[in-house]
Amino acid sequence: MANIERSAPVSARRERRATPGQHLIGACRLFGTSLCLLAALSACRSLPDDRKPDLPGTTDNWTAYGGTSDETHFSTLTQINDGNVAQLGLAWAYDLPTMISAVGAPLEVAGTVYLGVGYTHLYALDARTGRKKWDYDPEVTKVAGPKLRMGWGVRGIAYDNGKIFAGTQDGRLLAVDAATGKLLWSIQTTEPGDGRTISGAPRTFNGKVIIGNGGADFTNSRGYVTTYDQKTGRQLWRFFVVPGDPAKGFENKAMEMAAKTWTGEWWKWGGGGNPWNAMTYDKETNLVFIGTGNGAPQNQAIRSPGGGDNLFLCSVVALDADTGEYVWHYQINPGETWDYNATMDISLATIDIAGERRKVLFTAPKNGFFYVIDRKTGRLLSAEPYTEQTWASKIDLQNGRPVENPDARFRLGSFDLRPAMSGGHNWHAMSFSPKTGLVYIPTLHAMRKYDVRNVDIAGWKRADPPNSANGYALPPDAELPAPPPFAGSIQAWDPVNQRARWSVPLKGLINGGTATTAGNLLFQGYADGQFTARSADTGKLLWSFDAHNGIVGQPITYMAGGRQYVTVVAGYGTTAAVQGRMSSQFGWDYRTQHRRVLTFVLGGRVMLPTGEKTEAVQPIVDPSFKIAADKASRGFAIYVQNCVHCHGPAAIAGGQAPDLRASPVSLDAEAFHAVVAGGALESLGMPKFDEFSASELEALRHYIRRRADQTATPSK
Numbered sequence: 001m002a003n004i005e006r007s008a009p010v011s012a013r014r015e016r017r018a019t020p021g022q023h024l025i026g027a028c029r030l031f032g033t034s035l036c037l038l039a040a041l042s043a044c045r046s047l048p049d050d051r052k053p054d055l056p057g058t059t060d061n062w063t064a065y066g067g068t069s070d071e072t073h074f075s076t077l078t079q080i081n082d083g084n085v086a087q088l089g090l091a092w093a094y095d096l097p098t099m100i101s102a103v104g105a106p107l108e109v110a111g112t113v114y115l116g117v118g119y120t121h122l123y124a125l126d127a128r129t130g131r132k133k134w135d136y137d138p139e140v141t142k143v144a145g146p147k148l149r150m151g152w153g154v155r156g157i158a159y160d161n162g163k164i165f166a167g168t169q170d171g172r173l174l175a176v177d178a179a180t181g182k183l184l185w186s187i188q189t190t191e192p193g194d195g196r197t198i199s200g201a202p203r204t205f206n207g208k209v210i211i212g213n214g215g216a217d218f219t220n221s222r223g224y225v226t227t228y229d230q231k232t233g234r235q236l237w238r239f240f241v242v243p244g245d246p247a248k249g250f251e252n253k254a255m256e257m258a259a260k261t262w263t264g265e266w267w268k269w270g271g272g273g274n275p276w277n278a279m280t281y282d283k284e285t286n287l288v289f290i291g292t293g294n295g296a297p298q299n300q301a302i303r304s305p306g307g308g309d310n311l312f313l314c315s316v317v318a319l320d321a322d323t324g325e326y327v328w329h330y331q332i333n334p335g336e337t338w339d340y341n342a343t344m345d346i347s348l349a350t351i352d353i354a355g356e357r358r359k360v361l362f363t364a365p366k367n368g369f370f371y372v373i374d375r376k377t378g379r380l381l382s383a384e385p386y387t388e389q390t391w392a393s394k395i396d397l398q399n400g401r402p403v404e405n406p407d408a409r410f411r412l413g414s415f416d417l418r419p420a421m422s423g424g425h426n427w428h429a430m431s432f433s434p435k436t437g438l439v440y441i442p443t444l445h446a447m448r449k450y451d452v453r454n455v456d457i458a459g460w461k462r463a464d465p466p467n468s469a470n471g472y473a474l475p476p477d478a479e480l481p482a483p484p485p486f487a488g489s490i491q492a493w494d495p496v497n498q499r500a501r502w503s504v505p506l507k508g509l510i511n512g513g514t515a516t517t518a519g520n521l522l523f524q525g526y527a528d529g530q531f532t533a534r535s536a537d538t539g540k541l542l543w544s545f546d547a548h549n550g551i552v553g554q555p556i557t558y559m560a561g562g563r564q565y566v567t568v569v570a571g572y573g574t575t576a577a578v579q580g581r582m583s584s585q586f587g588w589d590y591r592t593q594h595r596r597v598l599t600f601v602l603g604g605r606v607m608l609p610t611g612e613k614t615e616a617v618q619p620i621v622d623p624s625f626k627i628a629a630d631k632a633s634r635g636f637a638i639y640v641q642n643c644v645h646c647h648g649p650a651a652i653a654g655g656q657a658p659d660l661r662a663s664p665v666s667l668d669a670e671a672f673h674a675v676v677a678g679g680a681l682e683s684l685g686m687p688k689f690d691e692f693s694a695s696e697l698e699a700l701r702h703y704i705r706r707r708a709d710q711t712a713t714p715s716k
């Protein structure tokens with residue numbers, strides 16, 4: 001056990017060092033000796049410790065969420081390539097237990113695959129065989145309490161200096177020994193009684209580990225990022241995304257500046273801005289770029305009634321990596337009101353724009369525009385829509401601000417917003433290949449009707465079901481229309497010319513994250529259960545594998561024992577599973593879906609069990625249950641506020657939790673009360689709602705029963 005770090009690195013070390021050496025030989029031939037010496041010196045200086053990648057994409061391991069710290073999800077490996085990928089086969093599969101979501105991005109370091117899934121259950125698996133080396137369960141369901149209600153599960157972890165770092169739903173940051181799986185330290189990064197939760201991956205740099213949080217959708221949350229010392233867990237610096245109560249004084253000049261862009265008593269709502277996903281460290285500028293989230297609550301008229309830009313919501317904020325001090329920001333959606341997170345990948349690249357070599361960052365946030373931003377200054381270089389959008393005519397490059405469609409702020413009472421709140425692109429990794437010069441974006445195509453009629457803006461309260469959800473009218477209590485044949489796509493975006501090079505429609509709204517390789521390959525899993533390799537330059541499908549489950553997570557690739565492997569976690573959960581019929585159409589039921597770690601190698605011959613079928617669940621109908629319309633309607637409002645993001649819109653589940661229409665529990669008042677209010681299944685991930693009165697619980701039961709009746713004929 002203790003030796004796993006040491007057993008594999010010998011070959012890994014050899015493989016790694018061969019690469020810069022080969023480059024040097026080439027450089028010497030080209031430039032002669034003096035330049036060659038210089039190059040050799042700088043190469044020596046930049047040679048990091050064995051496990052740590054230095055230059056983007058020059059490692060045989062996959063030690064960071066985005067491959068390397070540049071978050072491009074690109075690998076220089078070529079053993080598997082567009083010429084031989086047809087021979088790719090399964091090397092091993094590791095079965096995971098039933099859990100809220102198996103979507104966590106794996107890492108690979110020196111022959112070990114690490115991953116965190118569900119409520120941050122950590123696993124270390126032998127990269128060549130899949131044999132378990134250790135697992136560690138931080139027992140989130142025992143301590144999360146009400147924070148369990150916002151459960152998404154974990155999306156990624158970090159590695160540095162022999163330690164695995166991971167955040168938990170209840171707001172802890174953990175450091176675990178990568179060799180043994182022993183907990184080294186655990187720090188509470190959130191405050192008692194707050195609504196902050198963690199689902200995203202920490203990132204590491206300069207001996208530090210940084211973590212953000214989520215919570216703006218459900219609570220009066222004020223987002224921040226915090227860095228800690230990797231060795232001890234001691235807090236180093238914290239940056240708040242939005243200003244707090246001015247009466248208490250501002251933490252720094254940036255907050256003072258930001259406060260001028262807010263109106264009313266915003267701090268009572270927390271403000272939001274929670275950085276729950278993208279945090280990219282740039283060693284060239286020593287900046288950390290933070291992607292910030294939506295407002296809390298989403299409707300700006302409640303949060304900041306006199307308008308204002310509401311800094312630093314929906315922005316990219318650059319912080320000094322040493323001190324956490326504000327350096328620059330670019331606000332993607334001033335005065336955000338549509339849940340338009342700017343928390344999606346921030347990838348670093350150096351590209352030629354108008355004949356000039358520029359160090360830039362790319363981001364494709366929810367709002368549908370692709371942004372190219374100068375890394376040093378934060379200046380917007382270009383922004384064009386990468387998908388259908390209705391809210392802006394363009395982004396003005398002179399002042400960097402969107403030219404909004406005046407109707408988008410609901411002057412007509414409602415607005416058909418594209419992209420929908422799920423975004424044109426969500427957290428599912430996009431990747432950038434310096435070889436093709438293209439960015440691969442898992443794209444979503446959906447519309448959401450926002451309605452402010454009948455919303456009591458002045459009297460709005462959180463968790464006030466009869467009123468509205470997040471400051472907008474409740475969506476209608478009807479089954480969503482049948483899903484369109486293709487609601488997603490994968491597209492190759494040219495960031496210089498700001499247009500799609502190719503695009504392929506995909507079934508399902510949300511598909512998996514992407515990884516690209518120097519072997520001209522794009523790897524991606526789909527909602528329909530296929531894991532695929534496409535030609536990165538043309539988009540041609542070269543290989544696919546039936547994973548027996550939908551894939552939401554992102555693939556990684558690495559060398560182990562001289563062979564190139566590709567690993568992906570098959571599992572259907574989080575954002576992908578909460579789209580009602582859009583998700584349920586594939587039949588990935590919570591209790592029966594096959595959550596697995598799948599690893600591929602050229603010539604791999606392992607087979608998944610045959611006959612693994614998933615069938616759409618059947619609602620249970622009980623004619624003796626007399627449904628009362630008024631109770632069911634009241635139950636609907638409670639359901640939308642409290643249950644929808646796990647059990648699915650219109651009570652149609654997509655794999656994140658059991659389908660309640662098919663559960664016998666709602667037929668029995670006592671059992672239902674024990675589960676929902678009594679916390680009988682809390683240890684398994686079903687949160688406790690002990691504040692519900694008996695009549696509220698009954699209302700929920702009537703709603704669920706009504707939905708079962710309405711959908712009793714098979715509806716996938």
Ligand code: HEC
Binds near residue numbers: 148644662666675676
């Ligand atoms: C954070 C996600 C989450 C939320 C929010 C949530 N649930 Fe659950 N629920 C679960 C999970 C996970 C299970 C399955 C636990 C298990 O394995 O038995 C479950 C199980 C149940 C069951 C038992 C189903 C069965 O057949 O065993 C009922 C009933 C239920 N939930 C009702 C509700 C209601 C009503 C709400 C809203 C008031 C709600 N849940 C909110 C995650 C959630």
